[in-house]
Amino acid sequence: MLEEKNPQRTAISTLGEVGLIKHLTDALPTIQPSTVLGVGDDAAVLEVGTGQMVVSTDTLAEGVHFNLGYVPLKHLGYKAVVVNLSDIASMNAVPSQILVSIAVSNRFPVEALEEIYQGIRLACQHYGVDLVGGDTTSSTSGLILTITAIGAVEKGKFIARKGAKEGDLLVVTGDLGGAYMGLQILEREHAVYLANPQMQPEMEGYEYILQRQLKPEARTDVRTALEQLEIVPTSMVDISDGLASEVLHLSDQSQVGIRVYEDKIPLDPQTLSTAEEFNLNPTVCALSGGEDYELLFTISPSDYQKIKNHPDFTVIGHVVEKQQGSHLVLSGSGELSPLTAQGWDAFLNRE
Amino acid sequence: MLEEKNPQRTAISTLGEVGLIKHLTDALPTIQPSTVLGVGDDAAVLEVGTGQMVVSTDTLAEGVHFNLGYVPLKHLGYKAVVVNLSDIASMNAVPSQILVSIAVSNRFPVEALEEIYQGIRLACQHYGVDLVGGDTTSSTSGLILTITAIGAVEKGKFIARKGAKEGDLLVVTGDLGGAYMGLQILEREHAVYLANPQMQPEMEGYEYILQRQLKPEARTDVRTALEQLEIVPTSMVDISDGLASEVLHLSDQSQVGIRVYEDKIPLDPQTLSTAEEFNLNPTVCALSGGEDYELLFTISPSDYQKIKNHPDFTVIGHVVEKQQGSHLVLSGSGELSPLTAQGWDAFLNRE
Structure with a gap:
């Protein structure tokens, strides 16, 4: 028992966090009727x-x-x-x-x-x-x-990642990329502080994105808002790892493809201006930044009229058949760029 | 935000694990009707x-x-x-x-x-x-x-730590102290291995206590056994931190005192012989060793006849009024020794 075997060693980072959980819990059937x-x-x-x-x-x-x-x-x-x-x-x-x-x-x-x-x-x-x-x-x-x-x-009222159908619209709450830009500010000012502890951090003008990073809120209000609009989403996920990664969760589990329109992704002005300051592409921040904790869901196209003028909900794409895959439709050119799960990954980031 | 305050520093070990959780979650009222x-x-x-x-x-x-x-x-x-x-x-x-x-x-x-x-x-x-x-x-x-x-x-059928009444009997399942003695063997053989990796560990004759430490089982069978005996415990706790600590949980929350008879504590022969080998008092191992994962519960004295001949349940004490406190009744002398929460404590052990 005390002997060390010399086992095969596969680095955790080769699988990534999502892949790892899938790998470890695969083929684990559930038996409880509950x-x-x-x-x-x-x-x-x-x-x-x-x-x-x-x-x-x-x-x-x-x-x-x-x-x-x-x-x-x-x-x-x-x-x-x-x-x-x-x-x-x-x-x-x-x-x-x-x-x-x-x-x-x-x-x-x-x-x-x-x-x-x-x-x-x-x-x-x-x-x-x-x-x-x-x-x-x-x-x-x-x-x-x-x-x-x-x-x-209520029994049967939960909404899973599975359930999006071809033709459904893709909707996101709030705005994206802010938490990631807030992190950039914190890291920059922390580096300045480490170099010279006398320096005062410059946080002014970054209040919104700092709050998005340091004190995010859970969108527990969305359930009621949707109920009032009489909308039942066909699938739903929260955006913890970046829009790209969550779109792929919905498409994988719903067995569909999804198109996201770059020019529809909601971004706060502070996110935009800070991204410019850091020479970062704001779309990439929204797609891969993560930690926004907004909700991403699909609705039947017949619900479009109910949601189109709501200030907190933005239609950013639609569901296509699985064979077409999941893409970002680039602003201007209208070119299709495949979405990859480059969402923030705890293991990759530590290499 | 980046500045370090110079706050008061109280070492976690001064409170201990149980005290710490109590301290941190005190005065946190619950509001959900569920x-x-x-x-x-x-x-x-x-x-x-x-x-x-x-x-x-x-x-x-x-x-x-x-x-x-x-x-x-x-x-x-x-x-x-x-x-x-x-x-x-x-x-x-x-x-x-x-x-x-x-x-x-x-x-x-x-x-x-x-x-x-x-x-x-x-x-x-x-x-x-x-x-x-x-x-x-x-x-x-x-x-x-x-x-x-x-x-x-089933609604209302859960059994809490609170509920023991004066006159109730204290019952324990299985035997105690084995997991702790198993740990002594593992630590000894590990030290031998570190000193000389060529040495084979001596595990023979310690199978039961090693299993108690390495592969303990949860007593999920007790619920059915008690049901068949038509016994409803008045209070219950599992023994994760040693008998002494768990007795104090029951007495604290039930607002009673408890007497435990040293000569009634069930000990496996392997636990006894290994304790002797290590020059340890087996009662102390049962009281403070922990990790036995047996169940400790109180029953009404009117249930005594139902349980007294059951091979898996041992009556080890009884409940007295709160003012009398909780004690171990020593074998032989019959002297009372106060029980203290010297159960295994994750923070104390790391000092």
Whole structure:
């Protein structure tokens, strides 16, 4: 038992995060009659009594998902909750409870944990969810937050990634790319600070994109808005890893192709001007930046009239047959550029 | 935002794991009508439709809860599931689903994760639970496994830590201290191996206690056994941190005192002989060793006849009024020794 084998070694980065989970959980059949939807969506759907619930878990790791050099602990706690509530919202469910696991090294004092929990409490209050379970343990290094979120949904009313049909319209909430541009500002100012701790960080004029990065919100309001418009999306996902990656989730699981029109992607003026400042293509920021936590969904074309003038919803594309694949339709030329899952990947980014 | 404050620093170890969670989650009121039982028990109880469910989360961290020098990855995966199912069983619920979060550094190849998942799958098959969610992310160092377990329970049939009454009998399943003695053997043989890699580890004659440490089982069978005996425990907890710590959980939450009789604590002959070999007091191993994952519960004295001859249940004490406190009644002398929460503590052990 104590002997070391000399096993085959495949680097995790060769599979990437999505590929890895697929690889590890493939061929794992579910047997419980209460399991309605298992691995592979934003959340699992379970049947309990006459109701259904959705449950999802997500981890934020220091040095991978956040840098404590410029992310305040309170914001980190808030964001860790939001990231998980976003998964619940993307299933069309109402978040109700969370459980929090924190693994933390002894270099963190109790006060650091209190700050994290202040952020967690604030998020619980803001979204009206209960913290019902906690586990705090030490780790050999670093800080790792794992949150499990639970939500309720009327039986059969959950919306999965699967369900988009040819002809459906692709709709996104809010605007994209802001969280990524906020990260660029934080990283730049942190580098300046490290070089010269006397320098004051320049944050003015970047308030919106900094908020998108440091204090994102989960779109738990979209469920009600859609209900009022009498729209039932055919598929839905939240944008955690960038638009491109999420479009591919919808097309993969729905067995369709999707076209996204570059000139329709909603971008905030601050995102645009900051992208220009950094000499970055704002479309790439929206496609690959991630962490916007907006919702992306498909609707029947017959619902177009109901949604077309809504200030918070933007129709950015449509669903085509699977054989056509998923593409970005470039502004101006109208050329088709294949969408690839170049969304932010925790393993690739650490190479 | 980038400035470092110079905050008060309280070492986490001054509070301990239980104290820390209490401190962080204190005064966090629950507002959701579906939250039946929040932080402070083995699992939370939620109401969904006409049913109830229990949910619990637990983390195992490398270097704190396990040492990969002598814990095979497959066993680690299996044990991580068992630890969580044990929490569900201790609520008198039937485990149905799990979600798995793994944070892992790039030093682990894909094959290592496959081995962990092999153990996870095996546990899922053995206990008939579904893996319904997964998150795998990189960490800056080490391996951290967080599992959330979900179980179903008939409305109002869950059993909490609160509920023990004066006069009740204290009952434990199986035997105690074995997992701790198994750990002593693993640590000894690992030290021998490090000193001389040519030495073969001596594991013969320690099979039972090694299994208790490396491949523990969750007592999901107890619910049915008690049902058949027509016994409804008044309070219940699983033994993850040692008998002493769990007795104090029951007495704290039930607002009672508890007496445990030293000579009644069930110990396996292998635990006894190995304790002797290591010059350890076997009672201390049972009280403070932890990781036995047996169930500890209280029953009404009127149920004594039903349970007294059951080979798997041992009556080890009884409940007294709160003012009397909780004590171990020493063999021979009959002296009372106060029970303290010297159960295995992740933070204290790392000092």
